[in-house]
Amino acid sequence: MTSVLDRPLDLAPQVSVRPERFGALLYHFGTRRLSFLKDRRLLDVLEHLDGSPTARAACDSAGVGEAALPAFERALERLVETEMLQERRP
């Protein structure tokens, strides 16, 4: 299976993002789930998704180094599972 990093991702349209001192809060109005991002760099990655051909490119633009990539991959996978992120439709 392709890594989530190699897919073009977008924030789901029903998701609202609120930056916080500790990272960010995400709320999905459809699933009514709240998620916590405990790292500001993950928020940076989300902000770079729009306009990046893949999630990996968004990580790169947000300055995520090679060593940290697996951790961001897991976090992005979890966000896809919980429908906070979705594959960009062409």
Next chain:
Amino acid sequence: MSVATPLVEHFGAGLDAPICLTWELTYACNLDCRHCLSSSGRRDPRELSTAEAKALIDEFEAMQVFYVNIGGGEPTIRGDFWEIVDYAVAHHVGVKFSTNGSRITATAARRIAGSDYLDVQISLDGATPEVNDAVRGEGTFATAVGAMEHLAAAGVRGFKLSVVCTRHNLPQIDALKALADRYGAQLRLTRLRPSGRGADVWGELHPTADQQQMLYRWLLAHGEEVLTGDSFFHLAGYGQPLPGLNLCGAGRVVCLIDPVGDVYACPFAIHDSFLAGNVRDAGGFEHVWRHSDLFGSLREPQAAGACGSCSEYDGCRGGCMAAKFFTGLPLAGPDPECVKGHGVTALAAVEPGSVPRPSADHSRVTFLRRRGDRACEEHPLAGSELAPAAST
């Protein structure tokens, strides 16, 4: 990546805006529930106007409050109820509203089905008319079930069946779950607080110690499929925490705005001791949330008092502030329903007549008392933590 401060500590120290808040639109209610935590019944002439309600929604939008839990009273009684709801949704503020179901017609149900930003909680306090109607009033079981039928028929999935746990309905817990399942609803169980008229019936209706233990095991077994609004964090004293943040969010991540615009720390604490300000004051809600002395003090580390030496304190954090206050217990000390039994001992030492009364009572004065509703609120901090890594 550095090891992050636990989220609970961030939340305990308060956020710049609530995650969600409870907003009671009116004290008017067509019911007269025995345990109504806001002592509702009659409308208050000072209630916020439509224009004031909309201005408040503008503030929520600017602060990025994700959603509001609208209650009352019975909020749908307001003639501008749908106007307020539509305005909130149009301004990206989600709405969950609590209702006794009396106005959830087929038309209203279709309207609810049409929006992701709109969620509804039907209040019901028993799986049979006998148990429910004894608390909420005659005919209220049938009314709530009728509302659920309309919602299910309109295709609304995952609306909430909201139950305040009592000594009489806890033996029906599986039947309540089955009832929610039958209509495609999600069961939401909350704790009975001695707030509002609830103070008068708490001694009679609050669960027994054995029932609390059963409830704890039941909640652990059902995990996230049942909602609790973090209501039962005092049960963490049994060992394992329940799903949710296990945190008192009062004045830190949640609060209550009452029908006249008063801002309280939580929906269960309608008393001057927990009044932070009013949305009509200069600076509005945002100023109250960010700068009130009361909320400032709640965001400081709290004294454990008599609980400081208890092995379970890290789990239960001393329990519910409102439950202590309205049973006459000191805030730094055990919850009246402390699972170690310390609350029972503490309650025995409370001087009769020293227990604080709610600051306002909007109950209808009538010889036909003891019917009733007030929808019961909320602290829905369920969610998952997302950390790219615990450490580098």
